[in-house]
Amino acid sequence: MKLPGDIAALAEETIAALKAKGLTISTAESCTGGLIAGALTAVPGSSSVVYGGFVTYANEAKIGMIGVPFGLLRQHGAVSKDVAMAMADGAMGAAGTHIAVAVTGVAGPDGGTEKKPVGLVHFALATEDGTRHLRKQFSDLDRDGVRHATVIEALKLVLKAARA
Template identity: 55%
Template sequence: MAKAPEKAVDPAKQIIDLLKGTKETIVTAESCTGGMIATALTDIPGSSAAFYGGYVTYANTAKSRMIHVQARLIRDYGAVSNQVARAMADGARNTAHVDYAVAVTGIAGPDGGSEKKPIGLVYVAVSSELATVVIEHNFGDIGREEIRKASVRAALELVVQVLTSDED
């Protein structure tokens, strides 16, 4: 008898369950996703045991004022860069005094892209006490909403990877 395919585990639920199990917490720092990662996490019942809160740092000045991203990083590398994503994740984790932070910065379009930084370019970062991981994604010009949804999925999946690799 063929085994029925397992239902895909919701990464947001997996994050909340893992963090509740270790009594750890996470914060979000979002730019192009505008709070969608925080929404995905708080959609999970019982998430208050693991979700600290979130920063929506859409404007460059918000990145600097709210989570202490150095203005020179934004000036030198641009808001959509590996360096700023890393600084957003580290800044959010340190500002909130939590165990983990996930950050996203990118170009969702329909405007704002360039040859060097096209629409669909997104950086996702996860910060922990051990390290900060940054992944670059280029989702392509698939539409603003689809880029934002893909960014949320990528962010949640990276958090799961970091949380489960810490178990090893």
């Protein structure tokens, strides 16, 4: 399967940066359903840095696979800063990688609310130095557009961390 050009180029750049620093990565994905891990593993030679990904679409998967506390999900909802950060921390811990990126959001076309509209995505990046959060609102995009933009933003976060 051929990736969109912008994703393919960014994934190649990200893998090269991870290799240059000797860093490994894992992903925890909800709204992207594995697309970030898919983009990274589309790059030849990526197996030297990509541990794998956790597709934690259901809350039960977030809890069971990467240890997101039920209380966080109940208190904040799956699409939240707290859950995104717990996903990244959980993926890094479960995989034993240097970096983990996590995404959770509302890709649409349904599921949005006034407080959590379609296009809202929470990103988290866990490294050995701590976990950072980014909130993005992708407006006027359809489901594919939100997922595409989310993959791009996640790869940019990883690339920036790998180059730091």
